[in-house]
Amino acid sequence: MKAAVYIAVSVDGFIAQKDGDVAWLHDPRYAIQGEDFGYSQFMADVDCIVMGRNTYEKVLEFEAWPFTGKRVVVLSRSLQSISQPGAELSSEDPSALLRRLEAEGVKKVYVDGGKTIQSFLSDGLVYEITITRIPILLGSGLPLFAELNASVHLQHSKSHAFANGFVQSTWFTPPESTRYA
Amino acid sequence: MKAAVYIAVSVDGFIAQKDGDVAWLHDPRYAIQGEDFGYSQFMADVDCIVMGRNTYEKVLEFEAWPFTGKRVVVLSRSLQSISQPGAELSSEDPSALLRRLEAEGVKKVYVDGGKTIQSFLSDGLVYEITITRIPILLGSGLPLFAELNASVHLQHSKSHAFANGFVQSTWFTPPESTRYA
Numbered sequence: 001m002k003a004a005v006y007i008a009v010s011v012d013g014f015i016a017q018k019d020g021d022v023a024w025l026h027d028p029r030y031a032i033q034g035e036d037f038g039y040s041q042f043m044a045d046v047d048c049i050v051m052g053r054n055t056y057e058k059v060l061e062f063e064a065w066p067f068t069g070k071r072v073v074v075l076s077r078s079l080q081s082i083s084q085p086g087a088e089l090s091s092e093d094p095s096a097l098l099r100r101l102e103a104e105g106v107k108k109v110y111v112d113g114g115k116t117i118q119s120f121l122s123d124g125l126v127y128e129i130t131i132t133r134i135p136i137l138l139g140s141g142l143p144l145f146a147e148l149n150a151s152v153h154l155q156h157s158k159s160h161a162f163a164n165g166f167v168q169s170t171w172f173t174p175p176e177s178t179r180y181a
Numbered sequence: 182m183k184a185a186v187y188i189a190v191s192v193d194g195f196i197a198q199k200d201g202d203v204a205w206l207h208d209p210r211y212a213i214q215g216e217d218f219g220y221s222q223f224m225a226d227v228d229c230i231v232m233g234r235n236t237y238e239k240v241l242e243f244e245a246w247p248f249t250g251k252r253v254v255v256l257s258r259s260l261q262s263i264s265q266p267g268a269e270l271s272s273e274d275p276s277a278l279l280r281r282l283e284a285e286g287v288k289k290v291y292v293d294g295g296k297t298i299q300s301f302l303s304d305g306l307v308y309e310i311t312i313t314r315i316p317i318l319l320g321s322g323l324p325l326f327a328e329l330n331a332s333v334h335l336q337h338s339k340s341h342a343f344a345n346g347f348v349q350s351t352w353f354t355p356p357e358s359t360r361y362a
Binding site: 011012013024029121129131133135136137138139140144145147148149150151152153154155156158159161165166167169171 | 192193194205210302310312314316318319320321326328329330331332333334335336337339340342346347348350352
């Protein structure tokens, strides 16, 4: 099993400001009544969300836990325990975690958070990437991508521009061409 | 006068490999007979191209000089002279250069090359950005964007997905919102 990525990013490639803040994403200028930019459709098939400690702690600051009814695994080697109902702690590496989740019946994993996404990409464990490009140059922040040991060819699946200027693209990583350089 | 950017970039934000090589852009899998991805349409209005020394030296390696008939300014403080017919050397800063070009009757400037684009963006001198997103995670290379002192809101103009998986978007930088943070 491989994992899916679904994330918003600035035109200059940042997923959050340096302190992890994502308030810029919720700028009123971007709101479209009744539009969730495909999130609920994406989430309908997801039966497990994997995130790192930074993302977990950011989500805990939200008014309500947004993943009720979904299994959540927090990957961390520093956390000792986890208090959020529905969330589990793991210190496994990405491939071991995915093997275990698959054995436990999980069908689709959603990987969230910059460093966690980077580690799954680096290990060749991402099969689908949906990026919603926000019309802003954030200038600085936490980058979506880090360096990889080799290039990965992607298969473009679809792109859609929303009325607020969001441009969303989905790519697949074809098994035959995930490493070419 | 402000400048326009028109550039291809990998999904992970690189415009070239670390040594400046752009052969990956010309992978046969991307070729579409008779399709130039809007380049000639973009160039039709351009009457001056501005690039840095690195890009200039890369272009000199091409089989033929691709900018015949267009004025080209190479921004460099290290070059002493320039041999290419049609190319001029300048050590001005971006805003001084644009003021001079405008006084000389130039209407539309195309800024090319990573560091040159970064300096024009940093000085708020870019009004239009067209990015053609190539379906590859290059893994490493020369980044399109560098840090900015402030965020810049963009106005999405249009996006188009080509049959080879290229996704091209154009944004404008509205004067009223070029600096918000």
